[in-house]
Amino acid sequence: MPINSGDTAWLLVSAAMVLFMTPGLAFFYGGMARRKNLLSTLMMSFVMIGIVGIIWVLYGYSLGFGPDLGGFVGNLGFLGMKGVGPLPSAVYATTVPQSAFAMYQGMFAIITVALITGSVVERIKFSSLIVFAVAWMTLIYTPVAHWVWGGGWLAKLGALDFAGGTVVHINAGVSALALAMLLGKRKGFPHEPMEPNNIPLVVLGAGILWFGWFGFNAGSALAANGLASSAFLNTNTAAAAASLTWMFLSWRQRKPAVLGAVTGAVAGLVAITPAAGYVTPMAAIAIGIVVSFISFYSLILIKSKIKFDDALDVFACHGMGGIWGAIATGIFATTAINSAGSGAVDGNWIQILKQLAAVAAVAGFAFIGTLVIGKIIDKTLGLRVKPVDEIVGLDISQHGERAYGGLMR
Numbered sequence: 112m113p114i115n116s117g118d119t120a121w122l123l124v125s126a127a128m129v130l131f132m133t134p135g136l137a138f139f140y141g142g143m144a145r146r147k148n149l150l151s152t153l154m155m156s157f158v159m160i161g162i163v164g165i166i167w168v169l170y171g172y173s174l175g176f177g178p179d180l181g182g183f184v185g186n187l188g189f190l191g192m193k194g195v196g197p198l199p200s201a202v203y204a205t206t207v208p209q210s211a212f213a214m215y216q217g218m219f220a221i222i223t224v225a226l227i228t229g230s231v232v233e234r235i236k237f238s239s240l241i242v243f244a245v246a247w248m249t250l251i252y253t254p255v256a257h258w259v260w261g262g263g264w265l266a267k268l269g270a271l272d273f274a275g276g277t278v279v280h281i282n283a284g285v286s287a288l289a290l291a292m293l294l295g296k297r298k299g300f301p302h303e304p305m306e307p308n309n310i311p312l313v314v315l316g317a318g319i320l321w322f323g324w325f326g327f328n329a330g331s332a333l334a335a336n337g338l339a340s341s342a343f344l345n346t347n348t349a350a351a352a353a354s355l356t357w358m359f360l361s362w363r364q365r366k367p368a369v370l371g372a373v374t375g376a377v378a379g380l381v382a383i384t385p386a387a388g389y390v391t392p393m394a395a396i397a398i399g400i401v402v403s404f405i406s407f408y409s410l411i412l413i414k415s416k417i418k419f420d421d422a423l424d425v426f427a428c429h430g431m432g433g434i435w436g437a438i439a440t441g442i443f444a445t446t447a448i449n450s451a452g453s454g455a456v457d458g459n460w461i462q463i464l465k466q467l468a469a470v471a472a473v474a475g476f477a478f479i480g481t482l483v484i485g486k487i488i489d490k491t492l493g494l495r496v497k498p499v500d501e502i503v504g505l506d507i508s509q510h511g512e513r514a515y516g517g518l519m520r
Contacts (some may be wrong), residue, residue, distance in 0.1 A: 114199055118334040122204070122211050125330025128323045129218035133160055133225050133455025135319025139377070140229045141372075142312030143423050147504025148233045149308055149514035155228035159221050162244050167217035168192055174253035175261050176203065176216065181314030182264035184254045189213075201484040203487060204333045214329065220256070223469045224232070224248055227425035233297050234501055237509045239492045243484060247286065251480045253284050255473055270469035271444055271462070273342065273453050274331035276385025276436040277473045284430025285474045286304035288421065289481035294494055296420040298501050308514075312371055317373035321350060324380045328387040341448050342387035345395040346380065352399030354507040360407050363438035374428065378406040394443035401439070402432050434470050441466035 119407040123307035137156035144152040163171070170190055177185025189195050192213065200209040224244050231240075258265040259272050272278060297305070307313060312397075329344040332339035357375020361368040383395055390398070412418045421427065441463035444454030451461040488494055500508035508515065 112199060112205045113294060114197075114208060116336070117338045118204075118206045118336075119208060119211055121335035122207050122330060122333060123338065123434070125137040125326035126211070126215040126218050129215070129222065130160070130323075131220050131331065132320055132323035132327065133157065134282075135316045135323055136222060136229075137223055137316070139320060139373075140232065140314025140423050142230075142309040143307045144232050144513065145305060145504070145505055149506060150512050151237070151505035151509055152228070152232045153224070154237070154510060155232065155235075156225040158241070159228075159244060160224040162225050162241065162429045163221040163248055164217065166211075166248050167247065168288055169251055171220060171248060172213045172217065175220075175256035175447055176213070177261075179257070179262045182258070182267065184257050191298060191431050206334060212333070216256070216260075218478070219275060219279060219327075220248065220252055222277075222453070223252055225282050226279070226283035226425060226429055227290060228231055229422045230291040230425040231294050232422050233494055233505060234294055235290075236496050237505070239494050242492060243290070243494075245480065246484045249396060250484065251477055252278075252282065254398075255476065258472070259469070265469050265472065268465055268496075269462070270465045271440050271454075272385045272437065272469070273440070273452075274328045274384045274387040276381075276433045276440065276480060277469050278430045280433030281437065281470060281473050282432055282477045284426045284428070284434075285477045286481040287425035289478045290485050291419070291421050293482065293485040293489060296418075297422065297500065300420045301414070301418050307370065313370060317376055321376060322378065322450070324384075328503050330382060331379065332388060334397075336499050338388050341465025344392055345387045345390060346383055348392050348395040349383035349399035349402075351375045351380040352396045353382065353403045354399075356403035357407055360403060369412060374424070375403045376405075377429045378402050378432045379476060381429055381440065382436035383452050385433070385436045387445035388445060389440055389449050389454070390441070391445065391448060394439075394456075395443075396438045397477050398436065398443070405431050405435050407453055410416065430474075432478055437466050438463065 137153045141149050173187050173189035174185050195209050195213050197208045199205050204212040257263040259278050268378040303405045329339040354372050354376035357371040358367050361371035379399040380469035382398050406427050409431045442455045444452035454462045
């Protein structure tokens with residue numbers, strides 16, 4: 112099939128939008144951190160563009176999307192992007208250059224690793240984070256991407272994930288939980304106040320994420336067509352429903368918090384991700400409303416009841432949101448939107464079991480794999496900064512800079 116210029120243009124624009132999400136995530140996370148850790152938090156996200164960007168070209172794309180090896184991982188046929196050029200792929204995207212498809216998928220890999228950092232800000236060594244990112248990207252992300260999108264065993268099972276509910280959000284959210292468990296609580300948590308340093312920065316980050324998510328979800332149609340339009344519509348609808356729901360939940364407790372409204376929007380974007388190209392707009396509203404209840408009360412349970420220090424609530428928003436989104440896909444997917452997706456609303460109740468199998472497999476693999484990787488790094492390099500460095504703040508102790516004062520002299 113010849114290359115379609117419209118499809119190619121849309122995929123290239125979508126790839127750029129997904130890359131823009133990583134600086135947006137940096138702002139979103141950075142604003143929620145304490146002032147003394149703002150630059151450190153920004154850097155944790157931004158550095159992933161460099162680390163994962165290079166890994167993806169060297170071997171990441173090949174492991175994720177190369178010819179199948181036993182349903183688990185791709186082979187090294189695309190090592191160094193060998194053979195990945197201006198011609199279409201006969202397997203993944205038949206109307207765009209394979210190089211465009213490869214880099215679009217690379218942007219997903221970048222932000223997935225960056226998502227994990229929100230759980231461990233303010234206490235992880237930057238050097239150890241770099242080693243973790245390389246190991247996690249190689250050993251956890253690429254196999255899961257292959258399972259779901261690269262023709263691996265979950266794809267053959269029939270699990271549905273339109274744009275990354277399992278590959279991105281469950282994978283990152285559960286891994287963040289495991290890594291935070293290894294690191295332990297920040298000094299002073301939960302007794303000392305740890306308020307966000309800059310809520311306007313959080314709002315800016317959330318706005319960039321919302322904008323970029325249209326490339327994330329609608330771009331996953333891999334064409335400028337009706338399916339992309341449906342995914343675009345559903346993405347905005349779910350985010351809007353979730354944002355309003357979270358705002359009312361926070362209003363019920365105290366006041367209609369700005370931080371709550373933007374957090375709800377992100378949770379809605381997470382939940383609609385696996386379902387975006389399979390469900391109707393009314394289902395998107397339901398998905399958005401339900402995820403706010405799930406993530407809102409998960410956050411309260413984790414922070415207030417269990418007193419577990421998931422610093423920026425990665426598991427509550429991305430882990431739990433991704434789990435609900437994957438299950439909701441099995442409930443609401445309909446052939447009226449996408450002939451490839453049929454769920455309980457179409458009478459295909461078995462799809463829910465397939466979705467649950469994908470959730471369990473990805474969550475279990477990510478949790479155990481992250482614990483092993485993190486434990487090895489902790490025993491060799493050490494994961495956590497020294498107590499005095501944590502008290503001073505990671506901006507100064509890890510980077511020698513102040514967010515509002517320039518370089519240390």
